[in-house]
Amino acid sequence: MDMEYKKNDIVTVEIQDISNEGEGIGKIEGYPFFVKDAIIGDVAQVRVTKVKKNYSFARLEKVIEPSPFRVEPVCPIHRQCGGCQIQAMDYERQLQFKESKIKNNLVRIGGFAPEFVDSVMEPIVGMEYPFRYRNKAQYPIGIDKEGNPVAGFYAGRTHSIIANTDCYLGAEENKEILEIILQYMKENHVSAYDETTGKGLIRHALIRKGFTSGELMVCLVINGKGNQALKQYLPSQEKLTKELAAISGMTSISVSINMENTNVIMGKEVHTIWGKESIRDTIHVRDTLNDFAPTDKGITFSISPLSFYQVNPVQTEKLYSLALAYAGLTGKENVWDLYCGIGTISLFLAGKARQVYGVEIVPQAIEDARENAKNNNIENVQFYVGKAEEVLPEKYEKEGISADVIVVDPPRKGCDGACLETMLKMQPDRIVYVSCDSATLARDLKVLCDGGYEVKKVRGVDQFGMTVHVETVVMLSRISSIVLLM
Numbered sequence: 001m002d003m004e005y006k007k008n009d010i011v012t013v014e015i016q017d018i019s020n021e022g023e024g025i026g027k028i029e030g031y032p033f034f035v036k037d038a039i040i041g042d043v044a045q046v047r048v049t050k051v052k053k054n055y056s057f058a059r060l061e062k063v064i065e066p067s068p069f070r071v072e073p074v075c076p077i078h079r080q081c082g083g084c085q086i087q088a089m090d091y092e093r094q095l096q097f098k099e100s101k102i103k104n105n106l107v108r109i110g111g112f113a114p115e116f117v118d119s120v121m122e123p124i125v126g127m128e129y130p131f132r133y134r135n136k137a138q139y140p141i142g143i144d145k146e147g148n149p150v151a152g153f154y155a156g157r158t159h160s161i162i163a164n165t166d167c168y169l170g171a172e173e174n175k176e177i178l179e180i181i182l183q184y185m186k187e188n189h190v191s192a193y194d195e196t197t198g199k200g201l202i203r204h205a206l207i208r209k210g211f212t213s214g215e216l217m218v219c220l221v222i223n224g225k226g227n228q229a230l231k232q233y234l235p236s237q238e239k240l241t242k243e244l245a246a247i248s249g250m251t252s253i254s255v256s257i258n259m260e261n262t263n264v265i266m267g268k269e270v271h272t273i274w275g276k277e278s279i280r281d282t283i284h285v286r287d288t289l290n291d292f293a294p295t296d297k298g299i300t301f302s303i304s305p306l307s308f309y310q311v312n313p314v315q316t317e318k319l320y321s322l323a324l325a326y327a328g329l330t331g332k333e334n335v336w337d338l339y340c341g342i343g344t345i346s347l348f349l350a351g352k353a354r355q356v357y358g359v360e361i362v363p364q365a366i367e368d369a370r371e372n373a374k375n376n377n378i379e380n381v382q383f384y385v386g387k388a389e390e391v392l393p394e395k396y397e398k399e400g401i402s403a404d405v406i407v408v409d410p411p412r413k414g415c416d417g418a419c420l421e422t423m424l425k426m427q428p429d430r431i432v433y434v435s436c437d438s439a440t441l442a443r444d445l446k447v448l449c450d451g452g453y454e455v456k457k458v459r460g461v462d463q464f465g466m467t468v469h470v471e472t473v474v475m476l477s478r479i480s481s482i483v484l485l486m
């Protein structure tokens with residue numbers, strides 16, 4: 001039966017859930033409305049903006065009865081920015097939402113019984129302070145209506161910049177750094193890049209901070225090459241570097257050249273114009289499940305402008321601690337770390353394993369991984385560049401390399417079928433699955449469980465407070481080994 005809602009209709013709904021994109025979901029006679037900025041528990045008047053067959057989008061007009069979970073958002077522009085979809089919801093309720101999101105996906109997509117999921121799920125690991133947690137910010141630079149340079153965020157899915165130099169998820173130093181850059185641009189008539197014309201110089205400012213070292217990095221992404229022989233990439237470059245260098249902790253200032261008409265932020269070419277090429281950060285883990293206090297078993301990573309590095313270092317310690325605990329190593333195991341990035345998890349595993357093998361598709365990341373292993377004097381780890389679904393079968397089938405434990409940490413789309421198939425053939429005792437998307441996680445767990453594995457533990461780790469994203473760590477163990485023993 002067709003629903004008779006049309007654009008601009010005003011309806012009243014009670015919000016019962018939050019979608020994967022962060023909209024509140026309220027239903028009338030089973031027909032759902034997706035309402036941006038509405039949160040679980042709100043009774044709200046909404047205006048229909050787009051009607052689809054099985055659902056509609058609507059805009060929040062008025063909260064009639066505010067949800068008991070509503071809190072005053074700390075950021076004045078959180079609605080326009082859209083980066084923090086659930087900032088108006090109490091943090092404890094955010095965690096509860098994330099936990100049920102994981103559970104629902106395991107039930108709906110993974111086909112696990114709800115009671116079973118309850119029996120294996122451990123309480124989500126939340127953040128102590130869910131703001132100022134990001135160690136990396138990438139601010140687009142543009143001009144406002146008066147022609148002044150601005151830094152900020154793209155509004156929703158658009159390409160217009162909302163000025164804001166102080167995102168509450170980022171480091172406090174970002175503001176001062178950005179204001180120096182904007183002031184420098186103004187005083188020296190340095191232009192901002194314009195996407196539509198492809199003209200103008202400054203595109204983005206990348207800022208990174210090593211939370212444990214206090215070291216700061218600034219990398220300006222520019223549309224131009226400057227005078228490379230003179231190492232002058234920007235007009236009056238010394239003025240800018242002098243001011244930035246005066247900020248306490250400043251360690252590395254660079255430019256990245258990106259002259260392509262693309263929405264990829266960083267250019268491949270990077271030149272350091274002041275200080276060092278990279279900054280350092282140390283991650284500590286411990287291998288017990290419930291005590292996340294940092295230990296002295298730290299590993300130090302050097303991070304250059306193009307390196308991948310987890311953005312929430314405090315929660316990363318907990319995430320890695322959990323992955324290590326789930327791996328249950330004794331020192332005798334051969335361990336594979338698939339989708340290893342710069343080898344962060346691999347290096348922690350190496351401390352408790354016989355031999356670790358890391359696989360990663362980005363060659364630069366593997367270079368960093370090898371460098372990190374060397375700098376921390378870790379020798380029992382080997383890194384391979386390539387797709388997990390190609391490297392693993394090749395090493396297993398041609399070289400007969402075995403696995404006692406396999407750790408995977410794939411991007412959102414999850415593991416490739418060929419990768420899962422080889423994992424099953426290798427019959428490791430345990431598999432630890434670290435996931436940033438519980439939907440593809442659930443899909444892959446189904447395959448692994450059909451192939452002789454059992455889910456033992458599931459735990460969410462909140463790496464991204466105020467947003468709808470959540471990390472999940474799962475421990476699986478092989479059940480068919482019982483058969484082999486008889």
Ligand code: SAH
Pocket residue numbers: 308309310338339340341342343344345359360361362365386387388389409410411
């Ligand atoms: N475990 C790392 C990185 C996780 S992010 C950490 O915690 O820092 C996922 C990584 O998988 C990225 O580095 C990405 O480059 C890599 N990747 C994506 N597709 C891949 C594939 N098919 N095979 C191997 N690595 C892949």
